[in-house]
Amino acid sequence: MNSSLKITLIYLAVGIAWIFVSDRAALLIFSDDQVKLIQFQTFKGLLYVGLTALLLFTLIRGYYRTIRKKVEELEEVNKKLQESNKELEQFAYVASHDLQEPLRMVSSFLTQLERKYREQLDEKAHQYIYYAVDGSKRMQQMISDLLQLSRSGLKEEFKEEVDLNTLIDEFYELRKEQLDAVNAKFVYDHLPVIQTFKSPLKQIIHNLLDNALKYSKEHVPPRIEILVTEKDTHWEFAIQDNGIGIKSDYFEKIFVIFQRLHNKEIYGGSGLGLAIVKKNVAALNGKIWLKSKPDKGSTFYFTIKK
Template sequence: MSNFQFIKDLSIKNKILVIVMFTGFLAMAAGFVAIARIEIDNVRKVTRENLVLNAKLIGDYCVVPLVFGDKTQAGEALARINFLETVEEGYLYDDKGVLFARYPDSLDSVKPPVPGEESSLSFSKGIFIVQEPILFKGEKLGLIYLKANDSEIKSQIRRISLTFSLLAVVLLILSYILAWRMQKMVSAPIMHLAKLTGAISKNHDLSMQVEQHGNDEVGFLYEQFNNMLSQLLKREIERDKALDEIRDLNASLERKVAERTELLESANKELESFSYSVSHDLRAPLRHINGYLELLQKKNSEQLDEKGKHYISSIYEASNHMGHLIDDLLNFSRSGRAELKPDNIDMNKAVRDALMILDNDIKGRNIVWDINSLPFVHADYSMIRQVWVNLLGNAVKYTKFREVAYISVGWSEVNGEYVFFVKDNGAGFDSNYAQKLFGVFQRLHSNEEFEGTGIGLANVRQVIKRHGGRTWAEGEVDKGAVFYFTLPKKIGEKKDD
């Protein structure tokens, strides 16, 4: 195939030229060979026939001289071959086969050929030899022997060749013109298509179309090209429409987001001023209650009996509980609103600090701690520390009736998340209510048994949720509880990059 590589690289125009001209040339050459063969055969046949005929005619002229033995007259009769262009020599033999006359006379010195008996015609080395017996009334009088050249055939071949050469030149010119026309017919539409495609991609104008072309393959190509263009155009129009819609949607979405943000901001501000009022205004009356109770105890205790003193301590407890509730609620609302300030933090330190904060609750207790070495995480330190305070505080609180409390802290890595847990052997809980544990003001134990506000775990869930983690708990009544929370590991690794 590599022999045809050069054809592949030719332009279509030149390919067509080459193919058409080559085909024309081949057809012409084949025609030339065929016609030349037939023509030459024909000439040869005619030459032979003429030769035989002439030999017979001249033989007829020689009958009388042979009968009368007149050699002069025989020579004259034989000299008629002079009129025959191709016959070069002629010999006349008598009935005994003895040379009777010859032509031309210049050949006298040359030994005459020895004739055969029968009529025969042979051709070799461009020379025809014919011999014909001369008969008169059924009796053989002698034999005529003629020698002729093939100049007739040669000149015929020359004539044919010349004609064909002329014809070939004319035909080649014609076929070149034809091929030129044809290549224009084939390659011009392709060039047209290529130019249009270029214009389309340059101007980004899909609305252009190719004008219709005949019904041939190029016409089909044009039609398909136009189809493709109109489909592209349709799709582009649809896409533009969709883009417009998306833009509109985006704009309205942005408007909505801005509106909502404004609403949210004002709501947040309201909430902030609300919790500010709560912190200030709710605390003040509590402080007053406590203050007057203390004054009452200090200045009027002699006037109070045991019952009165019990009432006072009950009021005192109640107001203290109220104080804790307010503090926890404020913490909860703060951890929900405060901006997250994530950093690469050491969980070991967070646990240590949490235990320090819980020091008062831990003092005097018999607790066996099992705290594993914890990883670094990407999180808001003070919020995560509060999570540990709440979880460890709960573990300490709910094991208070155990002679020896076992509290363990550990972690594992599951599916790209850190899973931390706090496990205790405390009062546990009914696992049917596990989900309730994390709700605000949800408690599974009476305040009498275990004091508390019911906000700690809600706070844990809120903080962990804001970090992209989850919280859950497992427990059994009187067997203990395990509290889990997860933190995504990915954020932590990002920080390390």
């Protein structure tokens, strides 16, 4: 039984018992003096009201004190959380920025070495340089993805009108060379203009489009279909490709940070893309899931709250 019901029942039981018992007692004592009886009853009533008022006061005060204490504790914890989140983001930013610097030196001077001493170096030396430069380039990519992850999920202060067609156009401009090289095709009807936080949505869509492009089949031009449906409380997006697809065993795994399904030599990347997407979807109070079959392509669905 919950405590509020328990307290009420005890109160009722005690109260009713008290009324009956005291009434009987009063009748016995003041059986022949009606005025005294009424005076006693009045006093009894006042006493009872006074006592219950006191009880009520103590209970409510105690209750509010507990709540206030809890709220204060929560506020404190919340403040600390916000501070540590901020510090973490700051740390990730500084760390990744400062980490780029020495890495830039490594790759720059190895490239200079190769460029200026090309003739004096043998085949093996060129191979060594290649692997060293490749390693530092991959680390650079990883750092910049980590930087993006640390910033993802951050929303602007206000929602704004976002034209989804423009968002796709921006991606097209960004990846024009790559898209034209593989003859990629986007398929979509005129997409709506929606009220939302632009930067997380842009990161979600661009990362998903990047993936659709990256995991395309060899010698098959990528065809990427984008569908947006309006629901009661949210918008639902579907991004469908005709790429290599994913086994359903790996559906959970692909959203895990640094988790990759392929060898780096075949499909590059740091394994952060979908982790970034997931964090942004969560920030927009949405869900993400997928349907996919190996060799048949994948469809990534996600929702964002209106």
